[in-house]
Amino acid sequence: MHLTRQAIAERVKAVDVVIEMLDARLPGSSANPMLADLTQAKPKLKLLGKQDLADPLQTEAWLAHYQAQDQTHAIALDAKHQAPVKTLLDACRRLAPTRGESLTKPMRVLICGIPNVGKSTLINRMVGKTAAKAADEAGVTKQEMRYALTDAFYLYDTPGVLWPRIIVAQTGFNLAASGAIGRNAFDDIEVALVLLDYLKTHYPQALQARYKLDHLEALMALEDEALLTHIGKGRGGLLSGGRVDMQKAAEAAIHDFRSGTLGRISLETPAEFAQWLAVGEELDAERTVRKEAFAQAKAEQKKSGQKKRW
Ligand code: G4P
Numbered sequence: 001m002h003l004t005r006q007a008i009a010e011r012v013k014a015v016d017v018v019i020e021m022l023d024a025r026l027p028g029s030s031a032n033p034m035l036a037d038l039t040q041a042k043p044k045l046k047l048l049g050k051q052d053l054a055d056p057l058q059t060e061a062w063l064a065h066y067q068a069q070d071q072t073h074a075i076a077l078d079a080k081h082q083a084p085v086k087t088l089l090d091a092c093r094r095l096a097p098t099r100g101e102s103l104t105k106p107m108r109v110l111i112c113g114i115p116n117v118g119k120s121t122l123i124n125r126m127v128g129k130t131a132a133k134a135a136d137e138a139g140v141t142k143q144e145m146r147y148a149l150t151d152a153f154y155l156y157d158t159p160g161v162l163w164p165r166i167i168v169a170q171t172g173f174n175l176a177a178s179g180a181i182g183r184n185a186f187d188d189i190e191v192a193l194v195l196l197d198y199l200k201t202h203y204p205q206a207l208q209a210r211y212k213l214d215h216l217e218a219l220m221a222l223e224d225e226a227l228l229t230h231i232g233k234g235r236g237g238l239l240s241g242g243r244v245d246m247q248k249a250a251e252a253a254i255h256d257f258r259s260g261t262l263g264r265i266s267l268e269t270p271a272e273f274a275q276w277l278a279v280g281e282e283l284d285a286e287r288t289v290r291k292e293a294f295a296q297a298k299a300e301q302k303k304s305g306q307k308k309r310w
Contacts, residue, residue: 021113028273043095058266192250
């Protein structure tokens with residue numbers, strides 16, 4: 001984590017554009033806050049990957065949200081995109097118009113992104129071989145790599161890392177639902193319940209159709225846990241005594257989301273994310289004040305204890 005931060009800080013100085021690859025289903029949650037600090041002064045391309053899985057309307061909203069930001073351009077694509085090198089170069093040229101046309105002024109680009117966002121798959125397509133190993137395991141890219149995409153277009157790839165402390169609660173759940181966080185770090189049932197809760201509000205028809213509920217009212221009448229139980233029963237995941245295997249049910253619901261079986265779904269809108277972030281930052285500030293007060297009280301206690309002994 002620290003090494004990656006250092007590597008990015010070093011590389012940023014010598015690039016023309018920083019590409020941040022985001023998951024189009026959760027752009028806000030998949031943005032590494034560390035990167036915002038490190039790349040402040042550079043032109044930025046927000047690349048919304050896996051757009052084939054995201055809700056097109058929300059992707060449009062996120063693109064408009066990023067386009068409104070200073071020195072920022074945004075595009076959405078997926079692994080099946082026809083000409084990714086040209087698309088990326090064109091997008092980067094909008095941000096650094098004097099670069100990328102000649103060998104003496106090549107376009108130098110740094111690409112960053114959290115694990116599992118689809119970075120290796122995209123790079124593999126662009127370099128035309130399996131140089132950046134794509135795998136179903138989070139965080140396979142370990143070192144910085146340099147690729148010459150054309151004679152005058154260089155791409156520097158950095159390891160996909162997550163940041164150490166996630167302050168927005170919903171971000172943790174959304175990252176887990178997307179597959180960015182390793183399985184041991186979260187509880188499938190909790191993630192599935194939060195996911196179903198969001199889908200019930202935003203994509204009820206998708207849930208009704210997939211889990212064969214007679215009508216929307218039947219879906220709305222179910223609490224999240226009852227819905228998960230219903231999903232478990234449908235999948236035949238029963239334990240001894242006829243109890244529903246909630247773990248299997250949760251895995252099934254998460255898989256249906258990840259694979260796109262539920263349809264094209266986004267887990268956050270720009271406005272929702274801004275609201276979650278504001279709450280997260282407020283709670284985090286309160287936590288910091290409490291921590292500091294505790295440390296101060298402890299220091300004073302230690303001091304008065306020493307005086308007494310004296
Ligand atoms: P990373 O380097 O950012 O860590 O991600 P990577 O390319 O390894 O991709 C992670 C998973 O996401 C892979 O699936 C990959 O196939 C899938 N993926 C990448 N880009 C896209 C995309 O544009 N659309 C969709 N739908 N999926 C994408 P996997 O199940 O982990 O492995 P596999 O499918 O390659 O077997």
